[in-house]
Amino acid sequence: MxxxxxxxxxxxxxxxxxxxxxxxxxxxxxxxxxxxxxxxxxxxxxxxxxxxxxxxxxxxxxxxxxxxxxxxxxxxxxxxxxxxxxxxxxxxxxxxxxxxxxxxxxxxxxxxxxxxxxxxxxxxxxxxxxxxxxxxxxxxxxxxxxxxxxxxxxxxxxxxxxxxxxxxxxxxxxxxxxxxxxxxxxxxxxxxxxxxxxxxxxxxxxxxxxxxxxxxxxxxxxxxxxxxxxxxxIGSPAMNIFKGKIVADKKGLMFKGEDFSLNVKNIPSNLKNKPVEIGIRPEDIEISTGAENELKTKIEIVSNVGSEKYIYARIGSATLTARTKKDDNFKSGKDILLSINPSTLHIFYNGKRV
Amino acid sequence: MGKLPNKILFILGVFLAAAFSLAPFLWFVSAAFKDQTQITAIPPEWLPSFSVEAFSSTVTQHGIFHYLWNSVIVAGGATLVTIILGALAGYALARLSRGWAQITLMGILACAMFPQIAIVGPVWRFLKFMGWLNTYQGLILPYVALTLPLAIWILAVFFREMPEELESAALVDGCTRLGSLVRVIIPLSAPGLFTAAILTFIYAWNEFFLALLIMTDPARQTMPVGIALFQGEHTIPWGEIAAASLITTAPLIFMVLLFQRRIVTGLSAGAIKG
Missing domain, CATH: 3.40.50.300 (P-loop containing nucleotide triphosphate hydrolases)
Incomplete structure (x- = not known):
């Protein structure tokens, strides 16, 4: 060897x-x-x-x-x-x-x-x-x-x-x-x-x-x-990736996408006003019960793979994939709130991880 | 058009084609078994009397086995050399980059287009210069030159169909390039090799024109030349010619029938998934 x-x-x-x-x-x-x-x-x-x-x-x-x-x-x-x-x-x-x-x-x-x-x-x-x-x-x-x-x-x-x-x-x-x-x-x-x-x-x-x-x-x-x-x-279903930019807010730095904005954590301040991409794994998205980083979306398709379900939801013009448990019962066309923990976000600048 | 008329036409067509090519053959088979008087009988007699007189006279008077032996050496030698050279060239051309290989193959094909009559002068002078007139190698050499293009084409096309991963496997397993050709590609290309070999052999076996020019010494003459020289000044011994022709043709028919199965069998089944 x-x-x-x-x-x-x-x-x-x-x-x-x-x-x-x-x-x-x-x-x-x-x-x-x-x-x-x-x-x-x-x-x-x-x-x-x-x-x-x-x-x-x-x-x-x-x-x-x-x-x-x-x-x-x-x-x-x-x-x-x-x-x-x-x-x-x-x-x-x-x-x-x-x-x-x-x-x-x-x-x-x-x-x-x-x-x-x-x-x-x-x-x-x-x-x-x-x-x-x-x-x-x-x-x-x-x-x-x-x-x-x-x-x-x-x-x-x-x-x-x-x-x-x-x-x-x-x-x-x-x-x-x-x-x-x-x-x-x-x-x-x-x-x-x-x-x-x-x-x-x-x-x-x-x-x-x-x-x-x-x-x-x-x-x-x-x-x-x-x-x-x-x-x-890597990852199936694939990671959600959105284009947007980092803006300053009264609470701190925010990611501002085309149709939504999210709180972000641990971002170097020199990225302020820079175009970035954020990635969210489908399993890092939770169906919300009223926490921070809430997104209001409409369910487009629910796909059932048996062991779990994937929700394809629409925010403005973008589609987002989220994973839910197999017993969760969601219907397409329904409005739901999604919450995303800022620490699970992947942030890319110029295509590279920040 | 319905299916039945189509089928009838098809059978009729096949029958006509077969009759057209086989009738003369059957006629001389019949002639070979006729005795002297039957052959020239008018009106012609269709069924022979199954006399073996013509056969015995070809052996005793004309020494047919001696021509047969020359034919075996010349045709066998030409086939052997053509297949070895053809396999090497065909393999190289099958694996070289497409563009150049294609140009080379076209060039080789162009060489095969020269009519025999155009090259016979230079060939004769060259053989005379080498002192190879009336030698086996003197006839084998032009036969190889004339059959090589077709053999290369057949083998190049065949080798191209061989999955390259088989050779890669052989190379990684410890073969040289030549080793992978001999140990893996050639055994799997048996149908292609047999096809090329039989076509070469048939050509060399039947060739008359060059053989007549190069082999002036009866001791070296091949079968087609020997048969042609059966006729004397005043007589044409049709019976003997027919008998000798049959003896010449029989090995070819036998060989084709024997190897037909091998030509058709695709030995490479199972190399690749599926």
Missing amino acids: ASLTLKGITKRFGNTIALSNIDLSVDDGEFCVLLGPSGCGKSTLLQIISGLTVQDEGSVILDNELVDHLSPRDRDVAMVFQSYALYPHMTVAQNLAFGLRMRGIPKDIIDKNIMDTANLLGIQDLLKRRPKELSGGQRQRVAMGRALVRRPKLFLLDEPLSNLDAMLRISVRLELMRLHKQIQGTILYVTHDQVEAMTLGDKVVVMKAGNIHQIDRPEVIYNRPADTFVASF
Whole structure:
């Protein structure tokens, strides 16, 4: 196992910049998730680390060793592909053995490693089958097995769960967490699914358009998003974000939006009269019983997801999402008061967190 | 138009096309099994007497197996070389950036457009210079040059359909580029390889014009040339020609039927989800 450091990785495809000056370090044994919408460059980054794609600038350092000049076969990394990319003309056992055979490992050690890995993943009974005789979940396991069997320095996983159905995805996710605990490997995991990122990652890297927006533990990413992109990308339903400005009032500083105003706390006074954005998580909004920061709204839609309900309410021209308990009974068209605790507000100036 | 008339027309069309191509073939199959007098009989006799006289005479008098052997070496050699070169070139062109690969493929196709008659002079002079007239390699070389464009096209198109992630997996697993081609891509491209190989083999097996020019020594002549030279100054031994033609054609038909299943089978099923 090993640590990974990226220094100033830049990659261009023609005139488009796929990755721009990426710096990142992943500790030994860490589970690091690259999260971002499709086309943000996260898969390209994985390809560069594996050596399948060559960066235009910057370097990849694996275990304190520069690996830029090494071909994929000499980097000792393993990769799990979105499509699994199992060799269709080989049995499961041959698929697992392939990487070991290519490295000239003796047959008896290969056989032993295959059995160990198969037992770890529960695929002992599938060893003689070919990929086309496996279900989606089984193929996924074999793909994992092919990476695990080599005990590489680094695991690169490119959206490994995106081809599974929703139910299976959750169980494989749990299994992956268990597996990571067991093998203590360094993992770099690419996904566009924020739930996967939040549940799996020791560290989450949020990317967009070839840039890193935030690197932190999942809790911090959620509780203190670094900018409006991270704020709106993480969380479901998404954070409410409103444009407005900070004005002085007789009670102190206030946020004045287009159709409403809110009391704010802990704002540097130099933001006075500056345009800002405020973010409110749906769960930080309460149906009011007459506290401060009240907003008068009209319920537009109530959406019930079973475990809780979401209220989409209208304030002037803006729509606001609020979370309520599953037993709360609200009807669309009704007027309600919402209250927001000023300490839960996220405030952004120029797109960056204040 | 109703469905039934459509179907009748379709069957009729297929029947006509089949009859048109098969009738001459059936005629010489029948001729091969006729004896000397039956062949020239007027009015013609449709059913042969199943004499094997023509066959035995092709073997004993004309030494047919010797031509057959030359054909096997030349056609087999040309196929082998074409497929190896075609696979390497096709793979490169399948994976190079689209623009340049397309231009190169067009260039290769353009080369295939030259009529044989236009290149035969230079080819002959080159072979004479090399001292390769009347050698196997002297015939294999132009056959490779002539069949390579089509083989490259077939294989490039086939390799392009192969998911790139399979090669990436092989590279990460420890293969070199060439290793991933040989161990992963080629085994999965068997249908494409068989298609290209059979087309190349058929061409080289049947080719007459170059073979006639380059192989003037009867010891090196291939089947089509051998058969053409059966006729003497005053006689045309139709029976022997028909019998020898049948012997020439049989391996081709046999091969196509044998590999037909492999050509059609998509081996790559199961590589990717779904």
